[in-house]
Amino acid sequence: MRLWPLAIAACGAAMGFWRGPSDVQVLILSGDTNGNLAPCGCTKPMSGGIKRRVRAAKQLSLSGHTTLLDNGNLVAGTGRQDQLKAQTMAEALGAAGWNAINVGPADARLGLGLLLSLHSLSQNKFVSSALRSSEVNQYVVSGPFMVLALSSSPQQVAAPLGQRTRSVAETLQDLVGQSEQADLAPILLLQGSQEEARSLATQFPALRLVQYRGAGIAPAEPEFVGNTLLVTPGSDGKNILRLEYADGKFRGYSVVNLGPQFEDDPQAARQYKSYLNRVSEERLLENLARTQTVAYAGTQSCGSCHSKTLAQWSHTEHAHALKTLDREGHARDPECLPCHVVGLQSTKGFVSRKETPRLANVGCESCHGSSVAHSKNPWKIHLPKVGESTCQSCHTVNTSPGFNFQTYWARIKH
Amino acid sequence: MLASLLLLAQAPALGPVIPAGASTTYMAAALAVEDRLHAKDFTGAEKASKLLPKKEIVIQWDDSKVPQAQRGEFAASRDKALDRWKGFTGATITFGTKSPDVKFSFEQVLPTPPDSGLPSGSALFWSEAANEPRLEVVMGLKRGLPPEPIALQNIHNEVAHAMGSYFGLESSPSPSQFMGKTDLNYTEESQPTVMEIALAKNLTGVTQTLRDAIHSKTVLLPTRPKLFIEPKSINLGTVLQGDPEPFQVQIGNNGNAPLAVNFTPDCGCITSARTQVIQPGATFVLDGSYDTMLTTGEIRHRLTVTSNDPENNVVPIPIAVHVKPTYRFLLPKGDIVLLPEEGTSLDAYLVLSEGSDIVPQSFELAGMEGKATFVPWKGKLADPAMNEPEADRAGYKVTIKLDGKMPVPGRAPITLWANTSSKRFPTVQTNFFVQRGIVALPMDLYMGDIGATPRKFSFIVSGPSKSFKVTKVTTDWPHVTFETYPNSEETEYRVIASYDGKAPKGPVTGTVWVETDDPKQPKIRVPIKATVR
Numbered sequence: 005m006r007l008w009p010l011a012i013a014a015c016g017a018a019m020g021f022w023r024g025p026s027d028v029q030v031l032i033l034s035g036d037t038n039g040n041l042a043p044c045g046c047t048k049p050m051s052g053g054i055k056r057r058v059r060a061a062k063q064l065s066l067s068g069h070t071t072l073l074d075n076g077n078l079v080a081g082t083g084r085q086d087q088l089k090a091q092t093m094a095e096a097l098g099a100a101g102w103n104a105i106n107v108g109p110a111d112a113r114l115g116l117g118l119l120l121s122l123h124s125l126s127q128n129k130f131v132s133s134a135l136r137s138s139e140v141n142q143y144v145v146s147g148p149f150m151v152l153a154l155s156s157s158p159q160q161v162a163a164p165l166g167q168r169t170r171s172v173a174e175t176l177q178d179l180v181g182q183s184e185q186a187d188l189a190p191i192l193l194l195q196g197s198q199e200e201a202r203s204l205a206t207q208f209p210a211l212r213l214v215q216y217r218g219a220g221i222a223p224a225e226p227e228f229v230g231n232t233l234l235v236t237p238g239s240d241g242k243n244i245l246r247l248e249y250a251d252g253k254f255r256g257y258s259v260v261n262l263g264p265q266f267e268d269d270p271q272a273a274r275q276y277k278s279y280l281n282r283v284s285e286e287r288l289l290e291n292l293a294r295t296q297t298v299a300y301a302g303t304q305s306c307g308s309c310h311s312k313t314l315a316q317w318s319h320t321e322h323a324h325a326l327k328t329l330d331r332e333g334h335a336r337d338p339e340c341l342p343c344h345v346v347g348l349q350s351t352k353g354f355v356s357r358k359e360t361p362r363l364a365n366v367g368c369e370s371c372h373g374s375s376v377a378h379s380k381n382p383w384k385i386h387l388p389k390v391g392e393s394t395c396q397s398c399h400t401v402n403t404s405p406g407f408n409f410q411t412y413w414a415r416i417k418h
Numbered sequence: 419m420l421a422s423l424l425l426l427a428q429a430p431a432l433g434p435v436i437p438a439g440a441s442t443t444y445m446a447a448a449l450a451v452e453d454r455l456h457a458k459d460f461t462g463a464e465k466a467s468k469l470l471p472k473k474e475i476v477i478q479w480d481d482s483k484v485p486q487a488q489r490g491e492f493a494a495s496r497d498k499a500l501d502r503w504k505g506f507t508g509a510t511i512t513f514g515t516k517s518p519d520v521k522f523s524f525e526q527v528l529p530t531p532p533d534s535g536l537p538s539g540s541a542l543f544w545s546e547a548a549n550e551p552r553l554e555v556v557m558g559l560k561r562g563l564p565p566e567p568i569a570l571q572n573i574h575n576e577v578a579h580a581m582g583s584y585f586g587l588e589s590s591p592s593p594s595q596f597m598g599k600t601d602l603n604y605t606e607e608s609q610p611t612v613m614e615i616a617l618a619k620n621l622t623g624v625t626q627t628l629r630d631a632i633h634s635k636t637v638l639l640p641t642r643p644k645l646f647i648e649p650k651s652i653n654l655g656t657v658l659q660g661d662p663e664p665f666q667v668q669i670g671n672n673g674n675a676p677l678a679v680n681f682t683p684d685c686g687c688i689t690s691a692r693t694q695v696i697q698p699g700a701t702f703v704l705d706g707s708y709d710t711m712l713t714t715g716e717i718r719h720r721l722t723v724t725s726n727d728p729e730n731n732v733v734p735i736p737i738a739v740h741v742k743p744t745y746r747f748l749l750p751k752g753d754i755v756l757l758p759e760e761g762t763s764l765d766a767y768l769v770l771s772e773g774s775d776i777v778p779q780s781f782e783l784a785g786m787e788g789k790a791t792f793v794p795w796k797g798k799l800a801d802p803a804m805n806e807p808e809a810d811r812a813g814y815k816v817t818i819k820l821d822g823k824m825p826v827p828g829r830a831p832i833t834l835w836a837n838t839s840s841k842r843f844p845t846v847q848t849n850f851f852v853q854r855g856i857v858a859l860p861m862d863l864y865m866g867d868i869g870a871t872p873r874k875f876s877f878i879v880s881g882p883s884k885s886f887k888v889t890k891v892t893t894d895w896p897h898v899t900f901e902t903y904p905n906s907e908e909t910e911y912r913v914i915a916s917y918d919g920k921a922p923k924g925p926v927t928g929t930v931w932v933e934t935d936d937p938k939q940p941k942i943r944v945p946i947k948a949t950v951r
Contacts, residue, residue: 063562063602064536082753083831083849087860095866109803113753117859117878120912124875125866157805164752197716219716221684224734238718256532265593265604275866278949282864293784293833293849393711393842399686401712407686 029147029249030066035075035106035193036218037241041089042276051242051261054093055268055276058100060260062269064246071146072101075193075215076108076153085288085339087118091125092279096272098126103146106153106193107132109160116165131193134158134175136168143179148249149191150183152176156196176208184210189249191215198234205229213254222259277333284336292338297350301375302362309382313418320416322366326357343398346370371395430456430637434627436726437620438678438693439613443544444586444621445728451628452640463632469546470625471585474510478518478551483525484559495573496522502596502610503581506618520584521551522577527565528558536563539601540576542583555580562603575608586621587614588724588731641675643698645727647735654739658773659714660842662689662707667735669694670701673727680724687712688719688737711842714743744774745813747834747848748799754829756883757852761822766834766848767799768792769813776846777839781816784833786852788820820852827855827939856881856934858944863915863930865948872919879911879932879942887935895928895946897921921950
């Protein structure tokens with residue numbers, strides 16, 4: 005006997021409903037984006053990106069009954085591009101209804117001025133429970149939850165902001181106690197390791213959930229320490245977590261990979277485009293720090309002798325690497341260009357298609373290094389043979405997650 | 419000896435080896451046939467073979483609940499998926515309502531499974547009853563949360579997945595491939611992978627072999643490969659960033675038939691064999707590695723083992739590793755350096771972990787004129803970014819002399835770059851900033867998308883080398899007013915900008931002028947950037 009008519013019947017005659025009783029709270033967790041605002045776009049399918057994250061959060065939310073949290077570390081660095089990224093991320097999360105964003109150590113390193121800007125752009129959603137000042141929220145109440153946010157080493161957050169801090173234990177003792185009095189379920193966003201999360205869950209068993217710092221993928225199953233759920237969506241913004249909270253318990257833990265099944269959210273896409281415009285307008289590409297190196301001969305020069313190899317190269321993706329950036333709107337993005345042209349970080353390297361067309365795209369010297377000396381003395385000076393590690397300087401985990409040397413090498417073998 | 423040879427000659431042949439990637443449903447059906455063939459129950463085998471995928475398939479397509487106007491486009495999407503499967507398997511597909519093998523139908527929204535936040539996009543129901551279709555597929559006309567009308571691509575993808583399931587392929591979590599399954603409203607057509615095509619052809623061959631055996635009344639020994647994996651998870655412990663870190667997994671076959679195994683890492687950073695066939699009683703040692711070069715810190719990945727063990731066909735092996743960075747640049751006085759006009763010098767430390775092969779040959783500066791010299795160094799330093807307290811460390815002390823040439827006051831990034839003798843790390847670098855005079859932090863008043871609601875934004879005006887006064891803050895954009903709050907030393911002012919919510923729609927181009935009592939910087943320019951929507 006087949007079971008499905010029973011299953012459908014059990015859900016009532018009207019099929020046009022989905023479960024959404026008012027006592028169910030959906031919890032969506034993100035964090036440790038580390039500046040990966042968008043999937044790189046050079047290999048597909050890529051995961052992650054703020055445009056997909058916002059779309060996914062909207063799709064997976066239960067209207068009026070959803071708490072969206074981010075564990076911070078929006079960016080990894082402190083440069084101007086990191087600042088622009090952090091502002092874009094804060095604005096996108098705030099506009100999409102995120103309820104709380106932890107101030108991660110990396111966010112704090114951007115400085116107080118930038119943090120205040122992020123706090124405003126996020127519609128005042130940043131939380132740092134241990135800070136003694138009131139620059140950002142000490143906690144946030146959303147639905148049945150009291151959301152606390154900490155770094156396992158609060159000094160890492162306080163010092164770059166010029167602030168004073170309480171200890172983790174003192175902070176949690178105070179705030180977890182307050183949450184119990186208010187009959188709220190305390191949730192902790194922790195910029196700390198899994199081990200530190202375990203330790204805090206043991207020390208403060210009233211904590212209902214601890215989101216710890218992401219590393220690589222999200223675990224397929226959540227971990228319990230007593231009644232405290234320990235979770236992480238992993239790093240680099242590739243996944244979000246979705247849970248439901250009902251009758252004082254969490255259920256329905258799912259890791260949602262932000263793959264191409266999620267269309268771009270139009271509002272987040274507009275904000276992202278605005279970010280790219282700012283990168284271009286502020287001429288970050290032109291202002292890139294470059295080092296003195298020897299000159300590059302250019303790909304076409306190599307072809308004057310290695311004509312067969314050049315012809316073969318011209319049919320590879322490497323020969324059209326800049327087009328990928330054009331398509332994705334990153335043609336003036338200094339983070340992307342180094343892997344799509346020759347010698348971007350050198351004073352003698354790629355400047356623009358117009359000024360240095362022979363250094364556009366991934367050419368011979370991208371992998372083999374400058375060939376000027378070889379071109380002048382081809383019989384005596386040889387270029388080094390390069391291998392897998394050279395490929396991996398660009399085909400990294402984040403930019404090329406499906407990279408496999410054997411199969412990729414087969415495409416460009418020469 | 420002769421007797422054993424005779425016995426061997428009389429032993430029944432082993433059934434066809436089912437490839438890795440077959441579904442448990444398919445494997446159960448194939449083994450049921452083999453069991454009966456082994457028992458010489460050819461009638462039973464014939465009956466059991468009804469559960470195997472057929473070569474001539476009848477599909478019932480019940481679109482009575484689909485709005486009339488959409489039926490044509492639904493059918494077109496369906497046919498696109500069916501045509502691909504026909505090509506891969508050589509099956510013929512006809513439509514009808516009499517004894518269908520696969521039935522598709524639609525409901526408005528399907529129920530939400532207990533452990534999912536989403537209504538099911540489709541539900542597959544297998545039946546062993548002779549008077550029911552082998553597979554019945556119910557699709558939701560709305561999917562996602564809140565439910566939206568099903569995109570046409572999902573018709574294609576659900577049909578592709580369902581027919582793949584009928585042909586015996588296991589589902590995949592990746593929605594971009596034919597066997598991918600998602601409950602979301604996915605708007606890209608899935609594509610078959612080479613592995614899926616090969617698997618479908620392979621399974622078609624297995625099914626045909628079993629049918630031929632029934633037809634020729636051949637006794638077969640059921641194929642029951644049995645997967646054994648050790649360890650069940652891999653923890654590489656703490657390793658130094660640099661070379662690939664090897665690991666081994668022992669895969670054994672305790673069954674009676676060849677075990678076909680596929681290995682699928684979730685990341686290009688993991689190398690491993692891709693496929694392996696392990697004979698009964700044999701073991702295979704998988705030599706894999708994790709490339710530690712790419713990321714430091716706590717890392718979690720997964721290697722998925724797919725096999726033709728009917729009871730254990732998908733086994734994920736978690737991989738954990740803590741990668742310790744080979745080198746760290748430490749700037750004990752912070753990464754913002756105040757730059758007086760006569761120039762300045764600062765110390766940076768290239769700290770190397772034990773086992774590092776980095777030997778710097780030269781240091782360069784990019785972004786500002788200056789010189790960097792270096793000497794071997796040992797001492798105590800903290801590493802706040804890695805959450806490490808003061809500890810004994812060793813490496814190189816780099817003394818940087820900046821000549822003070824800075825065209826305008828402000829903050830500029832500097833890159834310190836070392837050329838090294840290491841093959842894995844030929845260059846290592848860090849960034850820091852130099853600042854002269856009073857600067858606005860951040861350098862612009864960015865408000866993003868604003869609208870008809872008043873909002874507050876802020877920035878800081880900072881001149882840490884000496885106290886100063888902000889005398890006035892003005893702007894040429896009439897929709898914002900300012901308040902200023904100094905810190906106790908008057909080296910930093912917080913400027914609160916209040917937007918009135920009344921600006922006309924469009925991009926905002928304006929400037930804030932912060933006036934100070936510093937004769938060298940009487941006015942600090944802060945651009946306003948926003949879009950009113």
